[in-house]
Amino acid sequence: xxxxxxxxxxxxxxxxxxxxxxxxxxxxxxxxxxxxxxxxxxxxxxxxxxxxxxxxxxxxxxxxxxxxxxxxxxxxxxxxxxxxxxxxxxxxxxxxxxxxxxxxxxxxxxxxxxxxxxxxxxxxxxxxxxxxxxxxxxxxxxxxxxxxxxxxxxxxxxxxxxxxxxxxxxxxxxxxxxxxxxxxxxxxxxxxxxxxxxxxxxxxxxxxxxxx
Amino acid sequence: xxxxxxxxxxxxxxxxxxxxxxxxxxxxxxxxxxxxxxxxxxxxxxxxxxxxxxxxxxxxxxxxxxxxxxxxxxxxxxxxxxxxxxxxxxxxxxxxxxxxxxxxxxxxxxxxxxxxxxxxxxxxxxxxxxxxxxxxxxxxxxxxxxxxxxxxxxxxxxxxxxxxxxxxxxxxxxxxxxxxxxxxxxxxxxxxxxxxxxxxxxxxxxxxxxxx
DNA sequence: TAGATTGTTAATCGATTAACAATC
DNA sequence: TAGATTGTTAATCGATTAACAATC
Numbered sequence: 001x002x003x004x005x006x007x008x009x010x011x012x013x014x015x016x017x018x019x020x021x022x023x024x025x026x027x028x029x030x031x032x033x034x035x036x037x038x039x040x041x042x043x044x045x046x047x048x049x050x051x052x053x054x055x056x057x058x059x060x061x062x063x064x065x066x067x068x069x070x071x072x073x074x075x076x077x078x079x080x081x082x083x084x085x086x087x088x089x090x091x092x093x094x095x096x097x098x099x100x101x102x103x104x105x106x107x108x109x110x111x112x113x114x115x116x117x118x119x120x121x122x123x124x125x126x127x128x129x130x131x132x133x134x135x136x137x138x139x140x141x142x143x144x145x146x147x148x149x150x151x152x153x154x155x156x157x158x159x160x161x162x163x164x165x166x167x168x169x170x171x172x173x174x175x176x177x178x179x180x181x182x183x184x185x186x187x188x189x190x191x192x193x194x195x196x197x198x199x200x201x202x203x204x205x206x207x208x209x210x211x212x
Numbered sequence: 213x214x215x216x217x218x219x220x221x222x223x224x225x226x227x228x229x230x231x232x233x234x235x236x237x238x239x240x241x242x243x244x245x246x247x248x249x250x251x252x253x254x255x256x257x258x259x260x261x262x263x264x265x266x267x268x269x270x271x272x273x274x275x276x277x278x279x280x281x282x283x284x285x286x287x288x289x290x291x292x293x294x295x296x297x298x299x300x301x302x303x304x305x306x307x308x309x310x311x312x313x314x315x316x317x318x319x320x321x322x323x324x325x326x327x328x329x330x331x332x333x334x335x336x337x338x339x340x341x342x343x344x345x346x347x348x349x350x351x352x353x354x355x356x357x358x359x360x361x362x363x364x365x366x367x368x369x370x371x372x373x374x375x376x377x378x379x380x381x382x383x384x385x386x387x388x389x390x391x392x393x394x395x396x397x398x399x400x401x402x403x404x405x406x407x408x409x410x411x412x413x414x415x416x417x418x419x420x421x422x423x424x
Numbered sequence: 425t426a427g428a429t430t431g432t433t434a435a436t437c438g439a440t441t442a443a444c445a446a447t448c
Numbered sequence: 449t450a451g452a453t454t455g456t457t458a459a460t461c462g463a464t465t466a467a468c469a470a471t472c
Contacts (some may be wrong), residue, residue: 010438012416013409013410015413015416016406016409016413017409019412020409024392043393048439050456051440051441051455051456053455060453062453062454064452065453079415079416079419080415085411085418094314095310098307102306105407109412109415110408148421149411173414175407175411175414179316181233183255189417191414193405193410194228195387196316196317196320197228197232198387199297199322201221201227201228201403203292203297203361204227206292206297206361206401208292209360222463258429262429266432274428274471275427275428275429276429276472277428277429
């Protein structure tokens, strides 16, 4: 049967994990996988995987499971990963540099097309094959590459202002590493990378366990 | 009334965001805040904040709101942030270096007490006031500092093996930056920092919006 | 006092899981 | 065919929201 409900965001957030696991399986030379097996690899129940996939179609075979490559292709198409996505990166401190250098972005369809920093001493420096540019170039670069994705890796104090400029220049989705909640128009997607908050949520449990 | 239910993990994961927002308010010299105002800052409903806090006690005053400093202190106590937490960091590539250099950990009660890398060329190098050590020292350092928290920033291929060693050495909570799901005993907490997966979940929506 | 806002209960909403007919 | 596993429905579980009495 066909599904017409818009898939919930929780489901969308799991799809990239399914895709990644399938990529690993493919590398290992595994051709077929059941929802059970896939679930064990990523600590998700088999029922959840099947339910999630059912929002998008029927990709498996009863009695057999899923063809790894075919399912991967389906999920990549669903996620829009059939083409490269241009991304601009704002803030080239040590974190920004690590992001710029990480080939895990590039190999996964995310191409950084612009590096920006407010520090005049940094502007002009080369990171890989990109040159750090001044904010004044932000708009032009975003337009030129039709970038709709941006990564913010600036200090918390300026993150909101950077976000405003990005949105103004046409960015539609922001991955924010700065420890502040951004206020953006509702048609702009914002997600957070917040290791300190995550660690603080784990100290809660550690504080309650017996310390040694 | 008193609450006896264990607070759900979603609630625990929001507490650090409340704490951070209260810290900003404190810096701004704001002494009192309502659940409404706090909620607007972090895009959470007032009802949710009040409900979340009710798992831990009564911290506000009807008609007034919350005393910023008092509520912050309460939440920090709940999260176990009244003392510093020793953390070991495994993997000192460019990401690991950025983490090691980030003072946002240190200022928030997270003290990196050991840096480890498999690359003999890196062992002995100094990052800030720490020297990169060989894996053979992992156990000793974890014991010495009673570290129960670890950060993994190694390549995906070795992340599981590193996790195994960490757990074996007594680590109880892991923040994993490697793009693999870790298998650990159920009394070990694992959380993920996964920018690629997050970006891939946003491309889903962008692919469906009108491109320009 | 009147107005504001809490803490909590009940209602709603949404997500996960269990179960099983369909079928490879 | 018999065994395995899908896709889907219904049941369960859990989280969010609305509403309001209590009270500062």
